[in-house]
Amino acid sequence: AQSVAQPEDQVNVAEGNPLTVKCTYSVSGNPYLFWYVQYPNRGLQFLLKYITGDNLVKGSYGFEAEFNKSQTSFHLKKPSALVSDSALYFCAVRDMDSNYQLIWGAGTKLIIKP
Amino acid sequence: DGGITQSPKYLFRKEGQNVTLSCEQNLNHDAMYWYRQDPGQGLRLIYYSQIVNDFQKGDIAEGYSVSREKKESFPLTVTSAQKNPTAFYLCASSIDSGFYGYTFGSGTRLTVV
Numbered sequence A: 001a002q003s004v005a006q007p008e009d010q011v012n013v014a015e016g017n018p019l020t021v022k023c024t025y026s027v028s029g030n031p032y033l034f035w036y037v038q039y040p041n042r043g044l045q046f047l048l049k050y051i052t053g054d055n056l057v058k059g060s061y062g063f064e065a066e067f068n069k070s071q072t073s074f075h076l077k078k079p080s081a082l083v084s085d086s087a088l089y090f091c092a093v094r095d096m097d098s099n100y101q102l103i104w105g106a107g108t109k110l111i112i113k114p
Numbered sequence B: 001d002g003g004i005t006q007s008p009k010y011l012f013r014k015e016g017q018n019v020t021l022s023c024e025q026n027l028n029h030d031a032m033y034w035y036r037q038d039p040g041q042g043l044r045l046i047y048y049s050q051i052v053n054d055f056q057k058g059d060i061a062e063g064y065s066v067s068r069e070k071k072e073s074f075p076l077t078v079t080s081a082q083k084n085p086t087a088f089y090l091c092a093s094s095i096d097s098g099f100y101g102y103t104f105g106s107g108t109r110l111t112v113v
Helices: none
Strands: A003-005 A010-014 A019-021 A024-026 A033-038 A044-050 A056-058 A064-068 A073-078 A087-094 A102-104 A108-113 B004-007 B010-013 B019-025 B031-037 B043-051 B054-057 B064-066 B076-078 B087-094 B108-112
Touching: A003 A087, A003 A102, A010 A019, A019 A108, A024 A073, A033 A064, A033 A073, A044 A056, A044 A064, A073 A087, B004 B087, B010 B019, B019 B031, B019 B087, B019 B108, B043 B064
Parallel strands: A010 A108, B010 B108
Antiparallel strands: A003 A024, A019 A073, A033 A044, A033 A087, A056 A064, A064 A073, A087 A102, A087 A108, B004 B019, B019 B076, B031 B043, B031 B087, B043 B054, B064 B076, B087 B108
C-alpha cells in the first residue's frame, strides 16, 4: 500500500536558523510529491511539488524540498526561518492505486521562536 | 479570480439536525473532495467526485451525504446520524485526479450546540 509519513508532530526552530520538516513515502512506480501549508482556521495552500527532473524543487515563500529516491524522502527546507512560517505543514503523495488521489501525511506543526 | 468558495465560514448545529455545507468552484476542475479535520489532526477523506453525477465514499463517509449535480458544486450534508460532527471541514478540487495537486477552500467550522 502506498503511504506517506511525517515522523515529527512538531518542529521548533529559532528565527533565522535553517528549518527542515521531514517526509518519507512509500509508492509503487515514480512518486508525485507535494507540500502544503495550513495557517490557523484556513484551507491548505500549495507550496511545491515534485513530478520529475531536478531533485531540488523550489516553491513559494522561499521554501524548497529535496527529493531523495534512495531514502524515499522529500524533506521541506528553508535556509532562514521567519516567525510567520509558523504553521501546520502537510506532505502528500499521489496514489497510483486508488484513482490517483492524494494520500496525506498527518502534518507537522512548525513553531518559529523569535 | 478563480477559486473555491466554502460557505458558511462558521456553522452551528443543534442535536438531531441535518446541515449542508456549500462548496463552489469556478476553476473548471473535474474532481472535488471533502475532508474532515479535527483539532491538531490531519485530513480524513469523507467523499470525492471525479465527474458530475458520480461520487465515491472516502474513509469516513458514515453520517454524511453529498451530491454532484453540477460541475461547479459539491455540497456536503452532515446528517443527524453523524454522532460527532464538530470539526473543520475542507473542500478541495483538482483539474484531474491530482496530477497538479489540489486547490482548497478556506473551510467551514461546524460546531454542535
